[in-house]
Amino acid sequence: MFKKFKIPDATIGRLSLYSRYLKEADEKGIDTVSSQQIAKATGVTPAQVRKDLAYFGEFGTRGVGYNSRELYNYIMKILGLGRRWPVAIVGAGNLGRALSQYKGFSERGFDIACIFDTDPSKIGKKLAGIEICHIDLLGEKARIHNIELGIIAVPASAAQEVADKLLEAGIRGIINFAPVNINITGDNVMLRRVDLAAQLEYLTYYLEDTR
Amino acid sequence: MFKKFKIPDATIGRLSLYSRYLKEADEKGIDTVSSQQIAKATGVTPAQVRKDLAYFGEFGTRGVGYNSRELYNYIMKILGLGRRWPVAIVGAGNLGRALSQYKGFSERGFDIACIFDTDPSKIGKKLAGIEICHIDLLGEKARIHNIELGIIAVPASAAQEVADKLLEAGIRGIINFAPVNINITGDNVMLRRVDLAAQLEYLTYYLEDTR
DNA sequence: AGTGATAAGAGAAAAAAATCACAAAGTTAT
DNA sequence: ATAACTTTGTGATTTTTTTCTCTTATCACT
Structure with a gap:
């Protein structure tokens, strides 16, 4: 699926943080978020968010952003948190x-x-x-x-x-x-x-x- | 004294680990250690050890190595651990x-x-x-x-x-x-x-x- | 004193990571 | 339909960090 090539260690740590924000956003009923919003909430740059995600696929829609719940699920899967x-x-x-x-x-x-x-x-x-x-x-x-x-x-x-x-x-x-x-x-x-x-x-x- | 230019974050973390090894070495009565020995004990490369130290000065003697206690004291000082x-x-x-x-x-x-x-x-x-x-x-x-x-x-x-x-x-x-x-x-x-x-x-x- | 071995220091090169800049794709308003 | 706007995805660039390589210094032995 993925993980074929080398991913920066720091990316993994940031994904974890993104996922927490996404969960919160989803629970608040915000179903679309932009890289900008994620970046602001997690203290990184929007480009960094997109680059991090780009290692694993295309999860967003241009002009729109990302679906909070979907992206959350993707990231959790990437991190191996699809199970306990x-x-x-x-x-x-x-x-x-x-x-x-x-x-x-x-x-x-x-x-x-x-x-x-x-x-x-x-x-x-x-x-x-x-x-x-x-x-x-x-x-x-x-x-x-x-x-x-x-x-x-x-x-x-x-x-x-x-x-x-x-x-x-x-x-x-x-x-x-x-x-x-x-x-x-x-x-x-x-x-x-x-x-x-x-x-x-x-x-x-x-x-x-x-x- | 130092800290004039930007030091990699990871360097600080490694200094901490070096210092622990140096303390141990000193307590064992080993008073001279090489970058190679430090590297082996802390899981990095000898060049990395020397580069990390080079940010702050020249602490070793060519052909010999570093004095364990002296280098320990230097590193503790660098880390701001000269006091409680x-x-x-x-x-x-x-x-x-x-x-x-x-x-x-x-x-x-x-x-x-x-x-x-x-x-x-x-x-x-x-x-x-x-x-x-x-x-x-x-x-x-x-x-x-x-x-x-x-x-x-x-x-x-x-x-x-x-x-x-x-x-x-x-x-x-x-x-x-x-x-x-x-x-x-x-x-x-x-x-x-x-x-x-x-x-x-x-x-x-x-x-x-x-x- | 001379030789060989060892090891630090440092500039150069390479590798890794972050940032930039822009094309492509989508949305909204007219 | 078109134009204006938004936002992703990505190749290029820049910056940062690590590794390599070589010079210099010191020691031990003869």
């Missing part, structure tokens, strides 16, 4: 627990199926209906729940080890919240690092000597 | 509470000074020693604690309003965790959006039809 995805979280610390309860995931089609940890005092407990299991059960649970996505929310020192276990369990997409680089051997596995502290550091870099 | 930064979190929901307790911030010099919310049932309570205050106290608390950084951890529908209040309180750097674009008027304020669900969507985009 079960997710495993490894690490039942503050971050892991918060992520497991974060409403924003569910809204976008992600269901936290299970949380894993090694701490005996945590195992067996439930968090908003989600079971905390021992990491040794990862493979089994992944199979049962058909989990293909994993979130690493453990300290940096344990991140690589956890990643290896996720791969072993057949997980194909990993978000790493530990502030460390992870090496994955083997193709067709996607890895993304999200460094929360580094986000603040972008700010301090610019703020440092602005005053 | 008090941070305000707005939103005492799951995400806000988790972020307020997240160890990773403190390790990098960020102190959560106060959490703000509007829900009367939350106000007055403490979370790991951090007070939850009414949003109306934002200006006052920001002044007292010298807060220049703010984190938005409220639903998308409230994000813009919160951002306006942060600006009014004199906050100069904002991380927005709500999945919506925020408009800020006025210069010399930095804004970054971090969309957690979108991170998973990068994965599903690629995974969608890989199998």
